[in-house]
Amino acid sequence: MKWVRSFHEVGLEDVPLVGGKNASLGEMIRELSPLGVKVPGGFATTSEAYWHFLEHNRLEEAIAGELKTLDPDDPAALQRASRRLRNLILKGEYPEDLEAEIRLAYRRLSEEAGEEALPVAVRSSATAEDLPTASFAGQQESYLHVQGEEDLLLHVKRAMASLFTARAISYRAHMGFDHLKVALSVGVQRMVRADTASSGVIFTLDPDTGHPGFVYLTAIWGLGENIVQGRVAPDGYYVHKETLRAGYRALVYKRLGAKELTLAFDPKEGRLKNRPTPPYLRGQFALSDEEALLLADWSIKIEEHYSRKRGTPTPMDIEWAKDGPTGELFVLQARPETVHSQKAPVLRIYRLLARGEVLAEGLAVGEAIATGRARVLKDPREMEHFQEGEVLVTETTNPDWEPIMKRAAAIVTERGGRTSHAAIVARELGVPAVVGALGATRLIPDGAAVTVSCAEGEVGRVYRGALPFEVEEIRPEALPKTRTRILVNVGTPDEALRASLLPTDGVGLLRMEFVFASHVRVHPLALTRFETLPQEVKRQVAELTEAYPDKRAYFVDRLAQGIGLIAAAFYPRPVLLRFSDFKTNEYARLIGGHLFEPKEENPMLGWRGASRYYHPDYKEGFLLEVQAVRKVREAMGLKNLQVMVPFCRTPEEGRRVLEVMAEGGLRRGEDGLQVYVMAEIPSNVLEAEAFAELFDGFSIGSNDLTQLALGLDRDSERVAELFDERSPTVKALCALLIEKAHARGKKVGICGQAPSDYPEFAAFLVERGIDSLSLNPDALLRTVRKVAEIEADLGAPT
Missing domain, CATH: 3.30.1490.20 (ATP-grasp fold, A domain)
Structure with a gap:
C-alpha cells in the first residue's frame, strides 16, 4: 500500500x-x-x-x-x-x-x-x-x-x-x-477490552523524584482515559528493578487507590460511559501481584531495548491494558519519559520555615513549595481570568488546561493520582502540584494568598497565606569526600525516595515505629489475639484488615512493604532498621493498643525496647516484626537491610533478644545479617566490651544518652534548659565508647539528633574517630562540609 x-x-x-x-x-x-x-x-x-x-x-x-x-x-x-x-x-x-x-x-x-x-x-x-x-x-x-x-x-x-x-x-x-x-x-x-477489566500507566523510574531503581505502575478499573485525565486515584505499585532481575518475585510496595469511576463501552447507547465503581471493586487491587510483576518485567525489557537503540539510558512512559474476555495483558504504547531524563543532576531541598492553617490536603507531586493567589476555575474556557503566577485550583485537568498550567505557580486538583494529567504536566513544568485534594475548590477561597507545599513527604498541603520557605541546591559532585561515612536518618517510606538521591552512604536510622504508625496502625497483639478483642475494637481492626483472613499476615505484609520501599530506594547501600521503640503510652495509641499496654508513671524509663522483645506479654508481637524483616531480606531480596536493637540495658538482655530473633528465623551472621545495638544507656558504654561480643557495632542515640547521663526527663519543660548533648559528661561517654569499641574491632556511628543540630558536636565526634554520622536530610550539606574541614585539619585520609 x-x-x-x-x-x-x-x-x-x-x-x-x-x-x-x-x-x-x-x-x-x-x-x-x-x-x-x-x-x-x-x-x-x-x-x-x-x-x-x-x-x-x-x-x-x-x-x-x-x-x-x-x-x-x-x-x-x-x-x-x-x-x-x-x-x-x-x-x-x-x-x-x-x-x-x-x-x-x-x-x-x-x-x-x-x-x-x-x-x-x-x-x-x-x-x-x-x-x-x-x-x-x-x-x-x-x-x-x-x-x-x-x-x-x-x-x-x-x-x-x-x-x-x-x-x-x-x-x-x-x-x-x-x-x-x-x-x-x-x-x-x-x-483491548479493558472496559471489562483494568488498565493503567507505567514509568520505569519513580515519576516524582526520578529515582531510576524502580518500575512504578498504576492501575484502575476500565479504560485508561480516566487515569490519564486524572478523574480517578489509581492503585500504585513499586517494583525494584535490581532484585526483579535477580529473580525475586515480590513487590516492594503497593498502595490501594480510590478508583472512583469506571469508563466502559455502553452497547445500548453505543458510546463510552463513565459510571461509579462498585464499592467491592474499589476495595480490590486492579492488578494481582503476579500481573504487576509481569508488566514490570516487560517494562524493563522495553527500557533496556530503547536505551540500547538510543545509546543512552532512556526511562520510559508506558500505557497498558488487560483484555476482559481473555485476561491477557498488553502494552498499548511506550514513549521516552521526558521530565527527569532531561534534568541536570541538581538536588533541591525545599524547607517551609513556618506553618499556617491547612486549607486542603492531597498527594504531593514533586518536592517544591510555591506561593501565589488561588484562582478557582471550573473550565479552561475561563482562562482569561487567570494571571501569571497564580495557583490553579480546579476539579481535574486535561490537555485543554495546559495554556493555563504553563502560567501557574502551582496546581491543585480535587481528583487524580501521581500519573494523572495534572501530575505529569506539573513535573514537566517543574511546579508543585497537590492532586486528589478533596473539596479543594470549595475549601480554598478564590483570590486568597496561599502556599502550596510538596516538601513534607507524601502529603501535599495548601496553607492559607504566603508562608516563608527556603531552597538549598546540591550538586552531588561538588560535595567533598570524607573518611567518616555519611548516612541519613529516614522516618517513613514517603521520605525515602527523595532522601536516597542524596549523596550518602546509606541509612543510619530507620525507625520501625514510624512505619508502624503510618502503614500498620494496629497494635500487633490486636492481630495475634484478634478473636479475643471487644466487639468495637474487633470491628475497627477488621475494617483495616478485610483483605487478610490471617490477621498476622496483614501486619507482616504492611510492615514489610514500608520497610522494603526504603531498603530498595537505597539499595545496595546499607539500611539500618531499629526494631520498634514505642513507649507504652505510644503503643497504647495504636488501634487496640490500650487493651495490652500497662499504664506507667514514666514510660520513658519503663517497658520499652529490648525488654519487650523476649517478654511473654509482647514476644509474639516482636516475632511479627522479625517475620517482616525476613520477608524484606528473603522474599524481596533486599539483603542490604540490617537491624538494630534499642534500649538494651544489659548484655544478658541482648542475648535473650538474639535468641528470640533466631527462634523467628533471623540469625546474626546468616546471609550477611548484621545486628547493631543502640548505645543510649550509660551501661552500653561502661559494659561496651560485653556488648561488643554480642553485636556487630554500636549506634549512639544522643537524646536518650543525654537524658540518662544527666538524669533528665527530656519530655519535661522544667528541666529542658539543662538538656544539652554537648555537655562534658555526654561527650566523655561518646569518646569512651568509640575507644572501647575500636579496641574490639567494632564500628561506632551516631544516629541521634545532635550532629544534625550542632555542627561542633559532629566535629568533636570526628576528632574522636567515629566511623559514621547519620544526619537528617536538611542538615546534610552543612555537616558534610564541616566534617571535611575537620578531617583536613586532622590530616585524615579520605
Whole structure:
C-alpha cells in the first residue's frame, strides 16, 4: 500500500513516516514480541497520507495563513484559530486511493481477528512526538471503541484535525517546532477490552523524584482515559528493578487507590460511559501481584531495548491494558519519559520555615513549595481570568488546561493520582502540584494568598497565606569526600525516595515505629489475639484488615512493604532498621493498643525496647516484626537491610533478644545479617566490651544518652534548659565508647539528633574517630562540609 503501513513494517527509524507513537508500536511488535511483550496489532496511515489529504483539499495555504500571525500566548486567539483549522480538515474529503487503502487495511485487521467489524482504538501520532526531549503526550486526540468502516474514516479525520487543537499548537510553539513541518500519522490498533477489566500507566523510574531503581505502575478499573485525565486515584505499585532481575518475585510496595469511576463501552447507547465503581471493586487491587510483576518485567525489557537503540539510558512512559474476555495483558504504547531524563543532576531541598492553617490536603507531586493567589476555575474556557503566577485550583485537568498550567505557580486538583494529567504536566513544568485534594475548590477561597507545599513527604498541603520557605541546591559532585561515612536518618517510606538521591552512604536510622504508625496502625497483639478483642475494637481492626483472613499476615505484609520501599530506594547501600521503640503510652495509641499496654508513671524509663522483645506479654508481637524483616531480606531480596536493637540495658538482655530473633528465623551472621545495638544507656558504654561480643557495632542515640547521663526527663519543660548533648559528661561517654569499641574491632556511628543540630558536636565526634554520622536530610550539606574541614585539619585520609 502507498498510504498505509502495518505496524509490523515499521520501527523507530520510521518516525518521519508514521510518527513517534506508531513507530514505537512497530518497534515493540518487531523486536520485543519475541521476548514475550504483547502489543496489539494494527496499521498506520503515513505522514505522506496526511500531506496527500491536505493537498487534495488545498488546505496548506489556509493553514499557513492562519498560523502566520498567531500569538500562542493569547488564549482567545489560540482557541479561535484552533476551531477554524480543525473545521477545515473535518470538512475535507478523502482522496479515493487513501480511503480505499484505509478500508482495505481495516478489513484485513478484522479478518485476522475473526470479526466482521473489529472494535479499534484510533490514535494520533505526530512526526514530532515521543522524542527524548519532547513527549507531546496528550497533545493530539485518541478515540476508543471505533467500529465499522464509516466510523473509522470519520475518526481518522478527527485524529488528523487534532493536530491543531489549541494545546497542540501552543505546545509546538513553545517547544520550537515549525507547525508546517509536523505531519500526523493515524494509528489504528486492535481494541483491548479493558472496559471489562483494568488498565493503567507505567514509568520505569519513580515519576516524582526520578529515582531510576524502580518500575512504578498504576492501575484502575476500565479504560485508561480516566487515569490519564486524572478523574480517578489509581492503585500504585513499586517494583525494584535490581532484585526483579535477580529473580525475586515480590513487590516492594503497593498502595490501594480510590478508583472512583469506571469508563466502559455502553452497547445500548453505543458510546463510552463513565459510571461509579462498585464499592467491592474499589476495595480490590486492579492488578494481582503476579500481573504487576509481569508488566514490570516487560517494562524493563522495553527500557533496556530503547536505551540500547538510543545509546543512552532512556526511562520510559508506558500505557497498558488487560483484555476482559481473555485476561491477557498488553502494552498499548511506550514513549521516552521526558521530565527527569532531561534534568541536570541538581538536588533541591525545599524547607517551609513556618506553618499556617491547612486549607486542603492531597498527594504531593514533586518536592517544591510555591506561593501565589488561588484562582478557582471550573473550565479552561475561563482562562482569561487567570494571571501569571497564580495557583490553579480546579476539579481535574486535561490537555485543554495546559495554556493555563504553563502560567501557574502551582496546581491543585480535587481528583487524580501521581500519573494523572495534572501530575505529569506539573513535573514537566517543574511546579508543585497537590492532586486528589478533596473539596479543594470549595475549601480554598478564590483570590486568597496561599502556599502550596510538596516538601513534607507524601502529603501535599495548601496553607492559607504566603508562608516563608527556603531552597538549598546540591550538586552531588561538588560535595567533598570524607573518611567518616555519611548516612541519613529516614522516618517513613514517603521520605525515602527523595532522601536516597542524596549523596550518602546509606541509612543510619530507620525507625520501625514510624512505619508502624503510618502503614500498620494496629497494635500487633490486636492481630495475634484478634478473636479475643471487644466487639468495637474487633470491628475497627477488621475494617483495616478485610483483605487478610490471617490477621498476622496483614501486619507482616504492611510492615514489610514500608520497610522494603526504603531498603530498595537505597539499595545496595546499607539500611539500618531499629526494631520498634514505642513507649507504652505510644503503643497504647495504636488501634487496640490500650487493651495490652500497662499504664506507667514514666514510660520513658519503663517497658520499652529490648525488654519487650523476649517478654511473654509482647514476644509474639516482636516475632511479627522479625517475620517482616525476613520477608524484606528473603522474599524481596533486599539483603542490604540490617537491624538494630534499642534500649538494651544489659548484655544478658541482648542475648535473650538474639535468641528470640533466631527462634523467628533471623540469625546474626546468616546471609550477611548484621545486628547493631543502640548505645543510649550509660551501661552500653561502661559494659561496651560485653556488648561488643554480642553485636556487630554500636549506634549512639544522643537524646536518650543525654537524658540518662544527666538524669533528665527530656519530655519535661522544667528541666529542658539543662538538656544539652554537648555537655562534658555526654561527650566523655561518646569518646569512651568509640575507644572501647575500636579496641574490639567494632564500628561506632551516631544516629541521634545532635550532629544534625550542632555542627561542633559532629566535629568533636570526628576528632574522636567515629566511623559514621547519620544526619537528617536538611542538615546534610552543612555537616558534610564541616566534617571535611575537620578531617583536613586532622590530616585524615579520605
